[in-house]
Amino acid sequence: GDSVTQTEGQVALSEEDFLTIHCNYSASGYPTLFWYVQYPGEGPQLLFRASRDKEKGSSRGFEATYDKGTTSFHLRKASVQESDSAVYYCALSDGSSGSWQLIFGSGTQLTVMP
Amino acid sequence: GALVYQYPRRTICKSGTSMRMECQAVGFQATSVAWYRQSPQKTFELIALSTVNSAIKYEQNFTQEKFPISHPNLSFSSMTVLNAYLEDRGLYLCGARLGINQDTQYFGPGTRLLVL
Numbered sequence: 001g002d003s004v005t006q007t008e009g010q011v012a013l014s015e016e017d018f019l020t021i022h023c024n025y026s027a028s029g030y031p032t033l034f035w036y037v038q039y040p041g042e043g044p045q046l047l048f049r050a051s052r053d054k055e056k057g058s059s060r061g062f063e064a065t066y067d068k069g070t071t072s073f074h075l076r077k078a079s080v081q082e083s084d085s086a087v088y089y090c091a092l093s094d095g096s097s098g099s100w101q102l103i104f105g106s107g108t109q110l111t112v113m114p
Numbered sequence: 115g116a117l118v119y120q121y122p123r124r125t126i127c128k129s130g131t132s133m134r135m136e137c138q139a140v141g142f143q144a145t146s147v148a149w150y151r152q153s154p155q156k157t158f159e160l161i162a163l164s165t166v167n168s169a170i171k172y173e174q175n176f177t178q179e180k181f182p183i184s185h186p187n188l189s190f191s192s193m194t195v196l197n198a199y200l201e202d203r204g205l206y207l208c209g210a211r212l213g214i215n216q217d218t219q220y221f222g223p224g225t226r227l228l229v230l
Binding site: 032034036041042043044045046049051087093095099100101102104106107 | 118120146148150156157158160163171205207209211217218219220221222223224
């Protein structure tokens, strides 16, 4: 079945550091890819999505580019802030499989220190 | 923007009792709703997919007898956890889609279920 892999379980950075969270996916069809952010006590919030190869999604300084060749959708931010501390989830939705459920990665806990 | 509310935010129930949770879409029509459970380890399990005027599709480890869902209109869905036990604890999330051809889900804040 379809799957999403996030290699970093936890990332600790200082303010203004560069962020990369790796996301690779496996899907039988042509999925739409998402990044969600979850703050303590809240549900996941959509950061952005991309639905075709080479499309770049971006929001709040975060960005990721859909790469069908490497099956990746890595999250990057040039300069993180303490308020970016949260759990980040990469996810996919593959409508070609007949189901529109979201398949989530295991999540990456980002901690940004002042 | 799309807003999804869930009620209650947090609930505690005794083992073997039941509790009902609600999901309300505001500002858009939620033609489809997905219910997930997020475990204490933060992994997501899909419980069921519900589309208005269509049969609700439950995932393998979840049944209608245990998690009955109602989706009577385009702005409201509810789910009950019947006969709750310790393994049912977690954060129950409602994800709503704006339309059948939309692939983006917007989530509510979740209902946290604690079972004593």
